[in-house]
Structure formats: structure tokens, C-alpha cells
Amino acid sequence: MDLFEKKGICPMLIGDNQEAFDSKDYIYELKLDGHRCIVYIDETSTDIRNKRDIKMVEKFPELANIHKQIKSKCILDGELIIIKNGKPDFSEIQKRSLMTNPFRIKLASSKLPASFTAFDILYYKDHSVTDLPLMQRKNLLEKVIKENARVAISRYIEEHGIQFYQLAKQNELEGIVGKRKDSKYYFDKITKDWTKIKYLLDDDFVVCGYILKGGGAISIVLGQYSKKELVYKGHVTLGISTEDFQIIKSIPKISSQLFNKLPTGNDNAVWIKPILVCIVKYMTKTANGSLRQPVFKGLRVDKDPKDCIVK
Template identity: 45%
Template sequence: MELFEDRSVRPMLLTERHEPIESDEWLNELKLDGIRCVAYLRPGETDLRNKRNLRLLPSFPELAGLHEAVAGTCILDGELIIADTNGKPDFEALQARSMMTGTVRIRLKSAQTPANFVAFDILYRDGEDLTNRPLIDRKAILRETAFDRGRLAVSRTIAGNAKALFDQTTEQGLEGIVQKKKDSPYRMGKRSRDWVKVKNLVDEDFLACGYIAKGEQITSLVLGSMDAPLRYMGHVTLGVSRNVACRFPTTPSCPFDMLPSGNEGAVWYKNPPICIITYMERTSAGGMRQPRFNGFRED
């Protein structure tokens, strides 16, 4: 079945790196903190799907006119974002919108804080499957097909100077950069080393107050503040192993003045060690986005 009518594109995925690649053979662009989105566009029709192929227009009706910003029939890969008052992507606002119910509420929010679609690739145009074409060709076709108009924008790319671009994202508090090989085809549903992401992350120290065993393998550390009085700071699971969590002496006494809800099954450490947690950013409620355990401090 034709790619456009089939509506089953599975986005190509990124591999994570800690340092940018300095090479003119790679294209660099900003990593936008949003929802991955595949846009099926043709005259009179806009159909937006997320990575699980679920329709997005019911949650983001303000994007129903994206087809007016392209020439002909096409499939675009991109990111759906909501910008804050400083023009930076606001993932928390976007996530709240994606979970919102009620047509009236959604319509009101879509007018107050509208979303935008930023296109960074084109997979199909007017009957032609472009996925086997090199990225550099697809980028040229994208610029000929999609235009900065209304709620659609085309991602800008630069060749080389990856470190300088990454440093700028660090200074401006942005998520990071994406790097893609110029000659890379579009491998649907595959995670490829031809596409990489380099993200800005924050390291912060916490007290590991105890751990919670979840099933046979999954273990979470219970985190507390470094300053007094001790405050509950949530859990971290990613990067935690059962062997690492069980290495410290324990006590039946909870270190918090009141047992935090959801920690009834915790095993508490007698002398809470300091641990390093890496995360993207703080949420408005004070939580951490994508926290990962990065080891205990031995110094």
C-alpha cells in the first residue's frame, strides 16, 4: 500500500552521545523539547500522529491547517512544541495539553497557548517514497515543499561547528542538539548511529535515604535533600541495581518526620550516603525530569 495512505510511519530513532561530533559530514540542529510527530498533509487535510501512531489533532486542534503551509501531498517528520513566554519549548505545558480532556477546555487552551509543528524531515512527496534518499537530498526537498507559515516551521541546520552550537544551547537553557549524517537514509522504526542526540543535563547531589524493591529486578532509591531539615525529594529508578542499593547498613527508622506516601515498603539506610542524580530540568512542582542514578560519592 502507498506510504501516505497506509498511515503507519514509524519514526527513525536517535542514539545518545555525551559529546558532539565535529565533522562537516554531519548536519546539526537544535533538539526541541516536544512530542515527536508525523504529519500527513495534502490539500484540505491534516493528520498528525505520535510515535505510537495515535492521532494528535483532537488534543491540538489549532494545527488543523498545517496542510496550507505545504505544496502538494507529503509526509513530514518533526516535533510538536509549545513555547513559553521566552520562546523556549515548554514540555510541561505540552504534556498537560496532551493529557487534557473536554473539547471546550482544549479549545480554550489551544487559543491561549497554541502549539507549533517544526518539520525536520520529509519522507514522501506527491507519490514518491523518499526514505531511501540521502538526508541532504531530503532536506533540500523539505525546503521546497514546506514553508514557515502559520503554525508550521522548518528546522534550520548547519554543517560543522557542533561544539559551538551545543555550547549555545547550554548557555540558553535549551535541551541540546541533534546530529545526522548527510548521507543517511530514513530507517523507519530503527535506532541508528547515523542520528545522534547530545543533551544538556544537570548533576545534583542528594541523600539516598533508602530503597524500595519493586518485583525481582526493579529497585528505586528514596531521595532526600542535602540541607536541613531533611525533605523528601522523590525516587530515582533508572541506573539503580539491586546489588548497589543493598550495600549499606539499614535501620527500621524512617529518617523523615512523616513517612512520605508511597514509601511504606522502603528499606531505610542507617547512615544515608550521598548520591549523584543526573536529570534534564526541574518541573514547576519541583520534581526532576528524566532522573538517572549516576553513582554514590566516595569522596
């Protein structure tokens, strides 16, 4: 079946974080703090899907007509973002993704409209272009997209990754991505051809339970998978009055904990079905993998818990 008609694309994944570097063989782009999405566009429709292949246009109706800005039938890879105070704001994109009330969605879309920034093209007119080198795909993007406030093309620089990273750091942006100029696109594959160079470290964790701490706070119990086994990864604090905790609290409880090895200090935990994923920011990791100064960033609906892997 034709790639466009089949849908269900799993995007290529960025390799592990590393130090900033310079290379004539690479381009460098800003790492935008939003939701990665694949967008299927033809003459009459826009179909935006997150990494779990969930349709997103109902949550972001302001993007329903971006096909009018596209000159040819195509499939785009990029980031769904909301700009707040001059920067991409993950909490705003996360809140919108969790909304179900059409009136609240319409109000949010008029107050803080989302946009889509395309950084790759996977299909052009009637055929896949994933075997083309990255720079040829970038040239196609320039031909296909007519930019406006709702759809844009990711800008990049060549060679000077260290300087570009320092600029991102000075502006307290998430970081940059380095990509080999000759890299092809491989579906659902982690590749070293694309590498994260992050200023603000974060990771994805399974929400396994919570502990009431008093004083209007709870402690979320975190886990990640090693093969098929959930591994305990510590705690992160969250306010009890937040919308995120209301969602966590609504998940069905289970009678026993989820880990084979559970450290002390979790005796009073409420265990829940491991179906939610959250992002946690942190300064660094200890030798045993614990997080230093963890900060709860938000729930995310675009990632399967099984994809939260111990690194």
C-alpha cells in the same frame, strides 16, 4: 499498501548522548523539547500522530489546517512544541496532551498555541523518499513547506557542532542533534547516524508506584525494562497536589511489587499497574545507574512503557 495510506509509521530514533564534536560530514539542529510526531498531509487534511500512533489533532486544533501551508502530498517527521517565555516548554505540551475537555483545549490553544517544526520528509507526492540522503530530503522540505506561525522547518548549521552546542547551553536549551549528511531514514531503528548532544540530561521511566512522604510530597518509584524484566531505578519526588499525581493515583493498584530485586526503603510503597511513563531530569548517573539530583519533568503519553529500556 502505499506508505501514506498505511499510516502507523514508527520514526527513526536518535542514538545515545555523546560529547559535542565538529565534522564536515554532519549537520546540527536544535533538540526541541516537545513531542515527536509524524504528520500525514494531503490537499484536504492534516493527520498528526505521536510515536504511539495516537491521533493528536483533537488535542491541538490550532494545527488542523497546516495542510494549507504544504504544496504537495507528503509525510513529515518533526516535533510538536509549545513556546513559553521564548523557549519550548515540555510541561505545556504534556498538559495539553493529557486534556480531554474540548473547552479547556480550545482555551489552551488560544492562550499558548502549539506549532510543528519539521526536520525530515519521508514521503513526497506519491512515493517514499527514505532512501534519499538526508541533504536531499532537506531540500525537499524547503520545496514543500510554506512557513507560518503554526508550521516551520528546522534550521541547521554545518560542521560547527561544538560552537552550536555551546550556544544552546548558554541559552539553557535542551541540546542539539548531529546528523550525517548522507544518512538514510530507517523506520523504528536506533541509529548512530543521528546522535544527541544534550545539555540537560533526562530519561524515560516506568511509573511503578509511589510512597507518601508527608508535607505535600510523594516519592515516585521508577523502573526500566531489561528484556522483559522491570529493573528498579530509584525514586523522584513529586507534589501531591499536581495533576500528574492525580493521574498516577487513578491507575489501578496491584497487590505486589514489580521487581525481582527491590532495595530497602520501599516497604510502604503503593504499587500500580506499570502503564504510565514519566521523564526525569538529572545531573548525572552513579556507577550503579542511580540518578543524582533527579527532578520530575512530567508524564508522557507518546511512549510505551516497554520502550523504557535500561541503558
